[in-house]
Amino acid sequence: QLHLQESGPGLVKPSETLSLTCTVSGDSFNNVLYHWGWIRQPPGRGLEWIGSIYSTGSTSYNPSLKSQVTLSVDMSRNQVSLKLTSVTAADTALYYCALYVWGSYLGYWGQGALVTVSS
Amino acid sequence: EIVLTQSPATLSLSPGERATLSCRASQSVGNYVAWYQQKPGQAPRLLIYDASTRAADIPHNFSGSGFGTDFTLTISSVQPEDFAVYYCQQRSNSLITFGQGTRLEIK
Numbered sequence: 159q160l161h162l163q164e165s166g167p168g169l170v171k172p173s174e175t176l177s178l179t180c181t182v183s184g185d186s187f188n189n190v191l192y193h194w195g196w197i198r199q200p201p202g203r204g205l206e207w208i209g210s211i212y213s214t215g216s217t218s219y220n221p222s223l224k225s226q227v228t229l230s231v232d233m234s235r236n237q238v239s240l241k242l243t244s245v246t247a248a249d250t251a252l253y254y255c256a257l258y259v260w261g262s263y264l265g266y267w268g269q270g271a272l273v274t275v276s277s
Numbered sequence: 278e279i280v281l282t283q284s285p286a287t288l289s290l291s292p293g294e295r296a297t298l299s300c301r302a303s304q305s306v307g308n309y310v311a312w313y314q315q316k317p318g319q320a321p322r323l324l325i326y327d328a329s330t331r332a333a334d335i336p337h338n339f340s341g342s343g344f345g346t347d348f349t350l351t352i353s354s355v356q357p358e359d360f361a362v363y364y365c366q367q368r369s370n371s372l373i374t375f376g377q378g379t380r381l382e383i384k
Contacts, residue, residue, distance in 0.1 A: 207373040262368035267320035
């Protein structure tokens with residue numbers, strides 16, 4: 159089984175940069191092509207896809223967030239990272255990382271990291 | 278951007294009843310649709326992918342159907358553990374969107 163764990167600050171000030179890391183572990187994780195996604199969920203609301211990155215570094219971003227988001231990958235550490243710049247209260251959410259399966263779907267999820275944007 | 282519209286927003290049923298959840302896409306997505314179940318305090322769980330294929334360890338009372346713009350998730354006999362929020366998801370041109378969710382609640 160694969161295990162994903164998000165980590166990072168739980169509180170970020172408005173206008174600053176939100177940074178999260180996702181680490182993958184598990185017996186079945188090996189050095190093959192992986193496709194990772196980031197999804198967020200504001201409290202009491204639905205899911206919003208942020209973007210995705212292959213282990214090669216190729217990325218796709220939600221057009222509504224593209225100007226704020228940067229995803230990066232460090233396969234030597236089995237990690238992907240999310241940076242979201244110029245945050246506002248509207249960016250307060252539970253942030254999930256996930257691994258794609260069968261090319262298009264999110265089959266493995268982390269438990270989520272709650273990030274609150276507040277001064 | 279492809280918009281997914283789920284209906285109803287809330288579905289109230291008794292255990293043992295049949296649940297039918299709908300997801301409509303603003304344009305054709307072929308069969309690139311998945312369904313997820315989310316329980317309070319938990320991450321979403323993949324139930325169905327490619328519109329009708331059950332993911333690993335998903336009970337047979339969950340089934341999916343549809344192609345193009347109209348998709349359905351059916352729970353043949355709702356069990357107490359099935360009361361949750363369900364989301365559909367599509368992938369088009371490497372971009373993903375989710376529906377707004379259907380809450381399945383106990384009647």
